[in-house]
Amino acid sequence: MHTIATPALWFVFGLIVVIALVIDFVVLRAGGTHKVAFKEAALWSVAWIALAMLFNLGLWYWLGGHVSAEVANETALQFLAGYLVEKALAVDNIFVFLLIFSRFGVSAELQKHALMIGILGAIVLRAILIFVGAALIQRYHWILYFFGAFLIYTGIQMVRAPNDEGDFESNPLMRWMRGHLRLSKEYSGA
Template sequence: MSNEILFLSGFLIFILALLLLDLGVFNKKDSAVSLKQAGLMSVFIILLSLGFYIVLTYFGHQIHGIDSIERLQEVVAKHKHPIKIIPDNLEHSIMLYNKNLGLEFLTGYLVEYALSIDNIFVILLVFSGFGVAPRNYHRVLFWGIFGAIVMRFLFIFIGAALIQKFEWIMYVFGAFLIYTGVKMFIDRNKEDEIDPQHHPVVKFAQKHFKVHNQFVGNKFFVVIDGIKKMTPLFLVLIIVEFTDLIFAVDSIPAIFSITKDPYIVFFSNIFAIIGLRSMFFLLAGIVNKFRFLKIGLAALLTFIGLKMIFHHYLDDNGFTTSHSLIVIVSILFLSIATSLMFPEKKPHNIES
């Protein structure tokens, strides 16, 4: 247990350092994030994520303090890793375990990243619906990370405890993801809208708190006539957090189909969340060009749901983490490639 606490503490300190770096690089001036800044930070986070994958591939066994065949067998059985332990060869067994752990992280990271892209659509609608100035986008997204980390931590470790105690929950998660995937496919062409005046968060805040009626620079709170009031920017932050909470309900069960190890689920989630905050500024202007992405995400959720329901059958027939990774990458590649090959045709105005 001490190894797990130490590893998790070190990871959280590392993430805090990344956020401070992000704050120092992006938030020095009260200005919009440039494409160059967003690109550099996105590449940096992706490289760090791949570096963490390499760390897990060689030192993943250190998370749970695996130093014997008995301990390895205990961890593999608890988290249901699809590997075969060689009883008289600890070194080789650990190598297989670490390799699979790295693949689980990479696959979970990719799934979370892909599903979070859909989140960008909603955040863009929120920003435009509330009239948030582009120079304040980063401030809202940056502080939104902290709430997201806390919520994901609670969701993941509570979810892992429930799965350990009630394995049938996997079937519930699977059915829910299939339902979500089918619904996403049916609603793929539906136009989403944000009504600032009638949004539940806005109505609740106006009823229970003092809310200022206009933006005041990049401030979340302002004092007027001796009364402290929320600004619309703080309401936007709450809505972004609420949106992330809704998306977590889909994405976290999806990653539990890849790995039952809550630490790997948490690590992959956090790297994807941080990466997508910087990726937001790159994708914001072009995300609508991926016309088949919704179909790809719907297929992805459906596949993961089916995998959760039939996991015993798939495990017995040798369906490994590598196979999951191949299927997921193929779905995403096809949806993006077809979007670029067959862009949506816009009607031309014909002048008579």
């Protein structure tokens, strides 16, 4: 992988991500279990977007002192474009979260807690899948066709039965989890 960043810059980026997660979890714990109001959600969204834009500004400034202005501008624009694409894709995730929350009956007061745990799990699993997937694609190019076919299949399944909840209890994954993990059908506190 080609990168213009130094290991120190990657370390700073990783540190910023970890600090942001810690802040979010500390605030989550301090705020206790509560329903997140629109105003609170909007303020947090503005804060995280501002942090991303400050990071982009800092990246542009740092690159301006270490590489050409053209490379700094191009990299800052690429970051901005990538960030906007991720934000647009995050809207799709909201619908998935709402579906999961309604399917499992997660109350509005517990949704932020469940969301934070889900995001942390998603970060870890996404990192694993990116590295494993990149290695597989580099070694076996044909696997792209397999993944593409799988996406088409799941898309067709979603279109064919958009409101079909199916028998949740007979789902093979749920049966396996209930047999191997200590799961409860009821909530106990948070």
